[in-house]
Amino acid sequence: MGLFTKDIKTMDDLFIHQLQDIYYAEQQLVKALPKMAEKASDPQLKQGFLTHLDETKGHVQRLEQVFQMHGAKAKAVDCPAIDGIIQEANETAGEVADKTVLDAALINAAQAAEHYEIVRYGSLVAWAKRLGRNDCAAILQKTLDEEKATDGKLTQLAESRINLRAAS
Amino acid sequence: MGLFTKDIKTMDDLFIHQLQDIYYAEQQLVKALPKMAEKASDPQLKQGFLTHLDETKGHVQRLEQVFQMHGAKAKAVDCPAIDGIIQEANETAGEVADKTVLDAALINAAQAAEHYEIVRYGSLVAWAKRLGRNDCAAILQKTLDEEKATDGKLTQLAESRINLRAAS
Numbered sequence: 001m002g003l004f005t006k007d008i009k010t011m012d013d014l015f016i017h018q019l020q021d022i023y024y025a026e027q028q029l030v031k032a033l034p035k036m037a038e039k040a041s042d043p044q045l046k047q048g049f050l051t052h053l054d055e056t057k058g059h060v061q062r063l064e065q066v067f068q069m070h071g072a073k074a075k076a077v078d079c080p081a082i083d084g085i086i087q088e089a090n091e092t093a094g095e096v097a098d099k100t101v102l103d104a105a106l107i108n109a110a111q112a113a114e115h116y117e118i119v120r121y122g123s124l125v126a127w128a129k130r131l132g133r134n135d136c137a138a139i140l141q142k143t144l145d146e147e148k149a150t151d152g153k154l155t156q157l158a159e160s161r162i163n164l165r166a167a168s
Numbered sequence: 169m170g171l172f173t174k175d176i177k178t179m180d181d182l183f184i185h186q187l188q189d190i191y192y193a194e195q196q197l198v199k200a201l202p203k204m205a206e207k208a209s210d211p212q213l214k215q216g217f218l219t220h221l222d223e224t225k226g227h228v229q230r231l232e233q234v235f236q237m238h239g240a241k242a243k244a245v246d247c248p249a250i251d252g253i254i255q256e257a258n259e260t261a262g263e264v265a266d267k268t269v270l271d272a273a274l275i276n277a278a279q280a281a282e283h284y285e286i287v288r289y290g291s292l293v294a295w296a297k298r299l300g301r302n303d304c305a306a307i308l309q310k311t312l313d314e315e316k317a318t319d320g321k322l323t324q325l326a327e328s329r330i331n332l333r334a335a336s
Contacts, residue, residue: 005263006262006263006264006265007263007265008260008263008264008265008266008269008273009265009266009269010266010269011269011272011331011334011335013269014264014269014272014273014334017260017263018276021256021260079256080251080252080253080255080256080259081249081252081253081255081256081280082252083248083252084247084248084249084250084251084252084253084255085248085249085252085284087248087249087252088189088247088248088249091248092176092185092189094174095173095174095175095176095185096174096176096182097174097175097176097177098176098177098178101176101177101178101179101181101182104179104182104291104295105176105182107291108186108287108288108291111287111290111291112249112284112287112288114287115283115284115286115287116253116280116283116284118283119276119279119280119282119283120276120280122279122323123272123275123276123279123326126326126327126331127272127331127335130331130332130334130335131335155290158291158294159294163179163294163295163298164298166179166182166298167179167295167298167299
């Protein structure tokens with residue numbers, strides 16, 4: 001994609017552009033999640049980040065499968081949104097002195113990444129269906145379901161324990 | 169907040185930091201939404217952006233109210249996440265040649281911003297309650313509800329018309 005050219009002419013082009021964008025985002029999250037696990041104090045939160053790291057590696061592979069099925073080369077394009085979300089997570093985490101408060105901040109940071117992905121996969125599934133690619137949509141839906149489940153687990157963990165400890 | 173100091177020592181500090189972050193984000197969206205409305209072709213989408221612009225101005229005022237109730241000065245801190253989301257929206261929109269495809273891309277971009285806010289307001293409501301500030305939580309909940317409603321309207325608009333036209 002060129003900065004000074006209008007390369008997205010069809011819905012199919014937009015679909016592929018969005019695949020490239022989320023492909024980059026998933027790769028960045030594969031790098032970020034081990035660092036978040038390292039910073040977490042709560043054992044369940046730490047394990048949650050590591051479990052989601054494994055899932056995220058699977059999401060990268062699923063995207064490669066969708067690229068291939070759709071006859072496009074697996075390629076990443078810069079995604080300033082996920083870069084900003086990760087940068088903000090690092091900056092905030094770096095300012096937190098207390099371990100229990102840091103856990104609350106880490107959950108909030110992880111949920112920002114999850115919701116970014118939920119939006120992007122949601123659009124990808126809808127666009128794939130409109131393009132008559134129910135096969136691609138079914139694969140992308142699996143990842144969307146996992147992102148939503150992770151977000152739900154994070155909310156539950158925050159509400160059941162982490163926020164309580166952080167506020168006490 | 170200092171870059172080299174750990175200024176967030178308590179949940180209360182984290183709450184105020186997050187208020188400052190979303191205060192910046194809402195201000196950036198007040199600037200971004202008129203541009204998105206200008207780029208949109210579908211009349212309902214264009215009007216939706218303008219309606220949400222009015223709501224967003226109200227969200228800024230609500231945040232100022234919460235700052236005041238909580239005895240903190242209304243102040244914005246840089247929010248790299250919303251900057252990245254808006255930058256990505258502009259970059260992608262700049263690459264789209266077709267008007268109907270641009271509408272689909274604009275909805276996707278707007279939903280990324282909505283979900284970012286849903287996560288942040290969700291945490292703010294939960295944290296306010298843990299801090300015994302149900303009064304602040306109730307105000308923040310109003311904004312959270314509006315962000316969720318806007319996200320739902322965008323999904324409905326995409327699925328009912330915009331994606332179909334973009335893919336045809």
